[in-house]
Amino acid sequence: MPGIIKERLFTPGPTPLLMEAQASAMVANVHHRTEAFRQIMRETLDLLKYYFNTQNDVLILASSGSGAMEGSIVNLVSPGERILIGTAGKFGERWLGLAEAYGIEAVKVEAPYGHPLDVGEMKQRLEQAGPFQAVYVQATETSTGVSHDVKALGEVVRNYPQTCLVVDAITGLGTTELRPDEWGLDIVIGGSQKAVMIAPGLAFVSVSEKAWKMIANAKLPRYYFDFAKERKNQAKGETSYTPATTLIISLHSALQYIKGLGRENLIANAALLAEASREAAKALGLKLFAVSSPANAVTAVCAPDGMDSGAIVKEMRRRFGAVIANGQGSMKGKIFRLAHLGYYDIPELFAVVAGLELVLLKLGQKVELGSGVRAAQEIYLRRAG
Amino acid sequence: MPGIIKERLFTPGPTPLLMEAQASAMVANVHHRTEAFRQIMRETLDLLKYYFNTQNDVLILASSGSGAMEGSIVNLVSPGERILIGTAGKFGERWLGLAEAYGIEAVKVEAPYGHPLDVGEMKQRLEQAGPFQAVYVQATETSTGVSHDVKALGEVVRNYPQTCLVVDAITGLGTTELRPDEWGLDIVIGGSQKAVMIAPGLAFVSVSEKAWKMIANAKLPRYYFDFAKERKNQAKGETSYTPATTLIISLHSALQYIKGLGRENLIANAALLAEASREAAKALGLKLFAVSSPANAVTAVCAPDGMDSGAIVKEMRRRFGAVIANGQGSMKGKIFRLAHLGYYDIPELFAVVAGLELVLLKLGQKVELGSGVRAAQEIYLRRAG
Numbered sequence: 206m207p208g209i210i211k212e213r214l215f216t217p218g219p220t221p222l223l224m225e226a227q228a229s230a231m232v233a234n235v236h237h238r239t240e241a242f243r244q245i246m247r248e249t250l251d252l253l254k255y256y257f258n259t260q261n262d263v264l265i266l267a268s269s270g271s272g273a274m275e276g277s278i279v280n281l282v283s284p285g286e287r288i289l290i291g292t293a294g295k296f297g298e299r300w301l302g303l304a305e306a307y308g309i310e311a312v313k314v315e316a317p318y319g320h321p322l323d324v325g326e327m328k329q330r331l332e333q334a335g336p337f338q339a340v341y342v343q344a345t346e347t348s349t350g351v352s353h354d355v356k357a358l359g360e361v362v363r364n365y366p367q368t369c370l371v372v373d374a375i376t377g378l379g380t381t382e383l384r385p386d387e388w389g390l391d392i393v394i395g396g397s398q399k400a401v402m403i404a405p406g407l408a409f410v411s412v413s414e415k416a417w418k419m420i421a422n423a424k425l426p427r428y429y430f431d432f433a434k435e436r437k438n439q440a441k442g443e444t445s446y447t448p449a450t451t452l453i454i455s456l457h458s459a460l461q462y463i464k465g466l467g468r469e470n471l472i473a474n475a476a477l478l479a480e481a482s483r484e485a486a487k488a489l490g491l492k493l494f495a496v497s498s499p500a501n502a503v504t505a506v507c508a509p510d511g512m513d514s515g516a517i518v519k520e521m522r523r524r525f526g527a528v529i530a531n532g533q534g535s536m537k538g539k540i541f542r543l544a545h546l547g548y549y550d551i552p553e554l555f556a557v558v559a560g561l562e563l564v565l566l567k568l569g570q571k572v573e574l575g576s577g578v579r580a581a582q583e584i585y586l587r588r589a590g
Numbered sequence: 591m592p593g594i595i596k597e598r599l600f601t602p603g604p605t606p607l608l609m610e611a612q613a614s615a616m617v618a619n620v621h622h623r624t625e626a627f628r629q630i631m632r633e634t635l636d637l638l639k640y641y642f643n644t645q646n647d648v649l650i651l652a653s654s655g656s657g658a659m660e661g662s663i664v665n666l667v668s669p670g671e672r673i674l675i676g677t678a679g680k681f682g683e684r685w686l687g688l689a690e691a692y693g694i695e696a697v698k699v700e701a702p703y704g705h706p707l708d709v710g711e712m713k714q715r716l717e718q719a720g721p722f723q724a725v726y727v728q729a730t731e732t733s734t735g736v737s738h739d740v741k742a743l744g745e746v747v748r749n750y751p752q753t754c755l756v757v758d759a760i761t762g763l764g765t766t767e768l769r770p771d772e773w774g775l776d777i778v779i780g781g782s783q784k785a786v787m788i789a790p791g792l793a794f795v796s797v798s799e800k801a802w803k804m805i806a807n808a809k810l811p812r813y814y815f816d817f818a819k820e821r822k823n824q825a826k827g828e829t830s831y832t833p834a835t836t837l838i839i840s841l842h843s844a845l846q847y848i849k850g851l852g853r854e855n856l857i858a859n860a861a862l863l864a865e866a867s868r869e870a871a872k873a874l875g876l877k878l879f880a881v882s883s884p885a886n887a888v889t890a891v892c893a894p895d896g897m898d899s900g901a902i903v904k905e906m907r908r909r910f911g912a913v914i915a916n917g918q919g920s921m922k923g924k925i926f927r928l929a930h931l932g933y934y935d936i937p938e939l940f941a942v943v944a945g946l947e948l949v950l951l952k953l954g955q956k957v958e959l960g961s962g963v964r965a966a967q968e969i970y971l972r973r974a975g
Contacts, residue, residue: 208859208974209851209935224609231616466594474593524974525937550594552910555944556937559963563970574967575960578944582959585948589593589909 210526215557217347217376217503217530217544223402229458230451237450243442245457250439252460256401256468257378257393257411259385264435265456266408267449270375270396271299273408276430277341277371277392278303281416283424286338287312289330289368291322291358295348295533296373300341307425312337318349318536319505321498324357331361331368338419339369339391344377348533350495350505350542352381359388369416375399376502379463380475380546391416400471400502400547401463403455412436471547475501477588478545478554481581482506485558488580489565489572494532494540502546505532507539509570514541517564524567525560551585595911600942602732602761602888602915602929608787614843615836622835628827630842635824637845641786641853642763642778644770644796649820650841651793652834655760655781656684658793661815662726662756662777663688666801668809671723672697674715674753676707676743680733680918681758685726692810697722703734703921704890706883709742716750723804724754724776729762733918735880735890735927737766744773754801760784761887764848765860765931776801782837785856785887785932787844791837797821856932860886862973863930863939866966867891870943873965874950874957879925887931890917892924894955899926902949909952910945936970 214221235242246265253263266273278300282288288309290300293316304311312334316322322342331337340362345352355372362370369391374383378393379400385393390413397407412420412432420433434445463471482504483493494505508514514531515538521527532540543557558577566572599606620627631650638648651658663685667673673694675685678701689696697719701707707727716722725747730737740757747755754776759768763778764785770778775798782792797805797817805818819830848856867889868878879890893899899916900923906912917925928942943962951957 208855208862209933211933211935211937213937470593477593526935527937548594548596550596550911552596552598552912552941552945555963556941559940559944559967560937563967566971575962575964577960578940578963579960582944582948586951 212526212528213553215527215529215543217542217546218396219398219405220400220402220544220547221549222404223459223462223548225462226403226455226458230455233451233454235450235454237444237448242450245454246439246442246444246448249453249457249460252457252464253409255464256460257385257395257409258383258468259393259411261385261411261413262436263409263411264432264439265444265448265453266410266430266435267406267446268408268430269405270373270394270408272430273394273410274299274373275303276410276427276432277394278307278309279423279425279427279430280420280432281369281371281392281423282307282309282338283422284308287336289314289327289337289340291327291340291342291353293320293322293349293351293353294318294346296343296346319351319494319496321351322353324354324361327358328361331365335365335368337368339371341371342373344372344374344381344383345500345502347376347503348536350500350503352498352500354498355383355390356388359390363389369419376500376546379468379471380500380502382472385411385413397452397456400475401456402459402548404452406449406452407456472501474549475545477551477584478549479504480588481551481554481584482543482545482558484580484584485577489562489577494536503542503544505540505542508541509565512568512570513538516568517541517561520564520567521560524564527557527560554581597911597913598938600912600914600928602927602931603781604783604790605785605787605929605932606934607789608844608847608933610847611788611840611843615840618836618839620835620839622829622833627835630839631824631827631829631833634838634842634845637842637849638794640849641845642770642780642794642796643768643853644778646770646796646798647821648794648796649817649824650829650833650838651795651815651820652791652831653793653815654790655758655779655793657815658779658795659684659758660688661795661812661817662779663692663694664808664810664812664815665805665817666754666756666777666808667692667694667723668807669693672721674699674712674722674725676712676725676727676738678705678707678734678736678738679703679731681728681731704736704879704881706736707738709739709746712743713746716746716753720750720753722753724756726756727758729757729759729766729768730885730887732761732888733921735885735888737762737883737885739883740768740775741773744775748774754804761885761931764853764856765885765887767857770796770798782841785860786841786848787933788837788840791834792841857886859934860930862936862969863934864889865973866936866939866969867928867930867943869965869969870962874947874962879921888927888929890925890927893926894950897953897955898923901953902926902946905949905952906945909949912942912945939966
């Protein structure tokens, strides 16, 4: 490939950076214990409420999303209490690992990889196996490209005044409609390297009044991820520990861009790209990994029979600079994943589909060149007019 | 279009910026009268020789390419002397304007828009209508997307020891093979906002020994564009007037990238994109404006009968953020131009062709979606394997 190859991330995090936000960080030479920074912090927290679509408190943590997942356990639960976990992939399994690490008994409701959680089954467990301190799920299971019905689950959990609903929306925010306040999503978790278009290093949590009441009584040990302490400090534009200043400044800039674009339009953009990807894959004779309820955040596609998906991933990068994701765990080699969360536009999708057609052809598949692109173009015509 | 639209330049200058080079400029806090800057200047001039493929002196001017075009007249010609101009488009006509501004008699050889210059006709004029102080042509006529045979012209002009050959290679450099030293291209002109991947503001000129001898005797008035004065200063890493420091620093960075990629590979990349564009346009039933000798730098495509090319330009930008160029002068509304010079890769071409298909369809053309992309993909397969 002796030509120009631009590397572009089509991974479900990190995602393409908004250059305006990068530039803001570049010129940020600020100390965090200043009124200038406190002002940025307060504005960013307000913008995050817009992004989360909530009036609940939102906190910023200097950690990855997994830190906020840990925080949502240690702040809500006391030793001896039990939690209910819905899992349908690698990120659902992370809840189980966290519960185990803190010696908390977890009851799990499991869906096979590629399927969404059965809310009816979760309802039944809540009724029959409770009480539970909290219920833990993903909005979008990034490893399988499946979306869970957190709205329906919220309607169930709100009948339990002593049970919080915790939603990992790390790839759900900005890609799918979420109404934390109406739906009763007590804790919602986000991360910076996702649809919010900036680099990794920040996690976000929104916390409802119901959750704050439980947090006041939760006894698991915690220090860095102490939500109540953060709430008190962040109300003043401060943080308990040194904040990741340049990331917060780029977040401030990216959220202004998103507010200008419109939260709903960001979600509609991901939905367009996801539907176009699915139709392109089908037109190329590929099977989708999500059996139902596919996520807008990421499309998981099965490699053709007998082909290692790693070969597709490798050739996409070598030939076209397109960094797509392999499957995780037992899905490795079987699927590849194409992300749509954040700063992507439709021409990029046309390009990646055209590249995929060529890669499949070079790997020995029968491909009608242009047919995947055409399927994506037809979705564009239907949605964008 | 309520989704994410990323604006991308597909214009024949300015062209997409190399971000690494932009970042170098961002952190450049340097005074030009320092050894640190002189070192950068000397290295940049050496890298420019690589880029120009010449051992001749290369100078950097703080001006657009047109300034260097003016310089190549005022430094070579004296009042009363005559020049020969080859023109086949808007940039060829610029030579005529310059000659007129300085009261220099110009004999012109003209080719119709869309055609290359007839070197035989230029040879005849040199034989029959001389003597000429210099011959002025473009390597690539950007307004029509046509490439002129400067190699053949060099073979002709080298028989005239008192006549220099001046080549505007502003869009030719980095897109087409040039061998100034072997081919006898005495002055070659370049610009920063072209295949060299940085922002506008710099012009470059290479000057042969034959040209330096004539420059010593040329009497047209000149001050800012005094090549001999620049040569003396730039040999020391200095400039006669304040240099555009950040542009030179980003040029230094971009030329290092190009040297790593390989000058020939940069040219091959443009050739691939140009051929793929031509085949895509033909597959979509569009006529190419260049009747023969199409340039690698830019592809000029005729709008379908009865359609204003401005509508295509407008819709490409509105729907897909793709900034393509309309025709200039009498070609406005009749053609659109898609550039390939510099920092472009093949996925971007797939994307722009997919977008063009949709725009043509929305403007009422009959289009088989995906057919232009397929034609481009087939060129990729043939060239890149």
